[in-house]
Amino acid sequence: MPVPRPVTFTRIxxxxxxxxxxxxxxxxxxxxASYTGAQQMGYNWQWYQIPKYFYRFxxxxxxxxxxxxxxxxxxxxxxxxxxxxxxxxxxxxxxRLSGLVVGKGVAVTYLEFVRNIPLLVLLYLFYYVLGxxxxxxxxxxxxxxxxxxxxxxxxxxxxxxxNSVANGQWEAAASIGMSRAQAYRYIIxxxxxxxxxxPLTGEVVHLIKSSAIVSVIAVAELTTIGRNIxxxxxxxxxxxxxxxxxxxxxxLVLSFGVSAVEKRFQSET
Amino acid sequence: xxxxxxxxxxxxxxxxxxxxxxxxxHMTVHKNERVVVCGPSGSGxxxxxxxxxxxxxxxxxxxxxxxIELYPDSPEIRQLRQDVGMVFQQFNLFPHLTVLExxxxxxxxxxxxxxxxxxxxxxxxxxxxxxxxxxxxxxxxLSGGQQQRVAIARALCMEPRVMLFDEPTSALxxxxxxxxxxxxxxxxxxxxxxxVVTHEMGFARKVADTMVxxxxxxxxxxxxxxxxxTNPTSDRARxxxxxxxxx
Ligand SMILES: Nc1ncnc2c1ncn2[C@@H]1O[C@H](COP(=O)(O)OP(=O)(O)OP(=O)(O)O)[C@@H](O)[C@H]1O
Ligand SMILES: [Mg+2]
Numbered sequence: 016m017p018v019p020r021p022v023t024f025t026r027i028x029x030x031x032x033x034x035x036x037x038x039x040x041x042x043x044x045x046x047x048a049s050y051t052g053a054q055q056m057g058y059n060w061q062w063y064q065i066p067k068y069f070y071r072f073x074x075x076x077x078x079x080x081x082x083x084x085x086x087x088x089x090x091x092x093x094x095x096x097x098x099x100x101x102x103x104x105x106x107x108x109x110x111r112l113s114g115l116v117v118g119k120g121v122a123v124t125y126l127e128f129v130r131n132i133p134l135l136v137l138l139y140l141f142y143y144v145l146g147x148x149x150x151x152x153x154x155x156x157x158x159x160x161x162x163x164x165x166x167x168x169x170x171x172x173x174x175x176x177x178n179s180v181a182n183g184q185w186e187a188a189a190s191i192g193m194s195r196a197q198a199y200r201y202i203i204x205x206x207x208x209x210x211x212x213x214p215l216t217g218e219v220v221h222l223i224k225s226s227a228i229v230s231v232i233a234v235a236e237l238t239t240i241g242r243n244i245x246x247x248x249x250x251x252x253x254x255x256x257x258x259x260x261x262x263x264x265x266x267l268v269l270s271f272g273v274s275a276v277e278k279r280f281q282s283e284t
Numbered sequence: 285x286x287x288x289x290x291x292x293x294x295x296x297x298x299x300x301x302x303x304x305x306x307x308x309x310h311m312t313v314h315k316n317e318r319v320v321v322c323g324p325s326g327s328g329x330x331x332x333x334x335x336x337x338x339x340x341x342x343x344x345x346x347x348x349x350x351x352i353e354l355y356p357d358s359p360e361i362r363q364l365r366q367d368v369g370m371v372f373q374q375f376n377l378f379p380h381l382t383v384l385e386x387x388x389x390x391x392x393x394x395x396x397x398x399x400x401x402x403x404x405x406x407x408x409x410x411x412x413x414x415x416x417x418x419x420x421x422x423x424x425x426l427s428g429g430q431q432q433r434v435a436i437a438r439a440l441c442m443e444p445r446v447m448l449f450d451e452p453t454s455a456l457x458x459x460x461x462x463x464x465x466x467x468x469x470x471x472x473x474x475x476x477x478x479x480v481v482t483h484e485m486g487f488a489r490k491v492a493d494t495m496v497x498x499x500x501x502x503x504x505x506x507x508x509x510x511x512x513x514t515n516p517t518s519d520r521a522r523x524x525x526x527x528x529x530x531x
Binding site for chain 1: 337338339362363365366368369370372374376377378379380389390393394395438439442
């Protein structure tokens with residue numbers, strides 16, 4: 016017969032009904048606080064204005080609203096930056112693992128440099144300094160900033176993933192005459208993807224969120240669109256709640272998508 | 285039998301820091317010869333055969349394998365490894381590939397055979413190690429004995445001129461040792477030049493042309509099996525044999 020476990024605080028709080036009630040109460044308090052806060056400021060809620068920034072029907076027919084345009088720009092910006100960051104990150108990781116003293120030196124310097132500069136300063140560096148020097152526009156400056164910043168984190172993910180493949184795999188590859196490059200390509204990297212997929216997803220989400228910072232150089236992505244709408248309408252509460260929800264929706268969809276892919280991948284190996 | 289040497293070690297030494305894993309090793313392996321290397325744990329057996337295909341760089345002496353003089357970062361080392369097969373204690377199969385792909389990847393990517401040729405070779409050697417029906421499985425779905433036979437087939441698919449074995453049966457459950465040794469005996473019967481590190485003395489008696497006994501990084505005794513098993517010249521080898529034959 017199982018010994019009845021003592022009733023503890025954690026056990027009470029973790030029973031489903033208690034947890035649900037607590038959760039609803041916490042959400043209610045937050046919503047109530049923002050509403051009463053807004054009410055006291057004499058805030059004039061205009062939620063009915065929001066849908067037209069997603070889509071509208073005019074005489075020309077269906078039209079996409081500004082928020083959707085901004086969301087699309089954020090997706091393209093993040094995707095471009097992520098692809099570039101992955102290429103850079105892989106390069107840095109391979110340099111670091113190359114066994115060349117020079118390679119390791121260059122990689123470590125790059126990593127320390129990128130890691131110890133605030134993202135905002137990096138953005139200014141690309142936009143105000145390197146932009147004029149090399150003649151690229153704000154979009155390119157934004158992509159490069161995000162790519163460089165995230166390549167540092169991604170290179171660590173690659174390095175950890177590559178190192179988690181057993182050493183015997185290198186030896187087996189070498190023993191059939193493979194070069195280092197062939198061993199990476201056919202043996203090591205395919206195996207390390209399994210270790211890298213979860214942290215890489217986290218990194219995409221991180222990148223999408225930090226892409227908001229490029230609104231300070233007025234790249235027309237989601238956050239910039241939000242600012243523009245507010246400067247026309249003064250609906251800061253509705254717009255920021257909406258923009259936050261759109262980011263949340265985007266990153267959640269992404270996380271669910273990747274975890275589905277991961278499951279398929281896990282069952283295959 | 286023509287006596288053309290394939291592996292010639294001349295005063296080979298290997299240091300890890302100030303620890304000497306190999307000291308002044310002299311050894312010659314001729315074409316079609318089967319050499320069995322034994323000795324206590326830590327005596328340098330693995331280090332020695334890993335030097336033979338450049339997985340370990342020797343730090344002194346001369347080592348020539350298949351006519352190629354080995355030295356660190358030699359550009360010829362990859363060519364050499366294609367002609368020297370290696371079987372590891374832990375199998376080291378590629379877990380993300382099927383059995384067939386494990387066998388085909390070397391011939392295709394390294395030997396540059398086309399897919400059909402590579403597959404024909406792979407199936408031939410899978411047949412040889414008696415597991416043709418496992419071609420489409422992943423290594424993890426096979427027993428240890430089957431995995432090691434796949435590993436042997438993978439090495440054979442490169443059509444090597446020498447095969448190196450580093451304790452191929454010591455990671456196996458006892459009931460699977462036989463199936464792997466059988467495959468190795470058959471391979472010996474085809475005339476393959478083999479260097480085998482093993483403590484399976486029954487196998488050694490059956491196939492060895494030469495027994496090599498190592499201790500503390502040195503070759504203590506090199507003799508034909510008849511002499512080695514009945515009347516070893518060194519006391520060390522005698523003690524070692526007494527110990528392992530007791531079991
Ligand atoms: N990479 C290394 N770095 C430092 N020492 C090493 C390294 N590889 C091997 N050694 C040492 O060299 C000695 C010989 O090792 P080796 O693996 O060749 O022995 P072995 O005869 O194969 O033993 P076993 O029967 O346990 O496999 C051991 O003392 C080992 O600790
Ligand atoms: Mg060993």
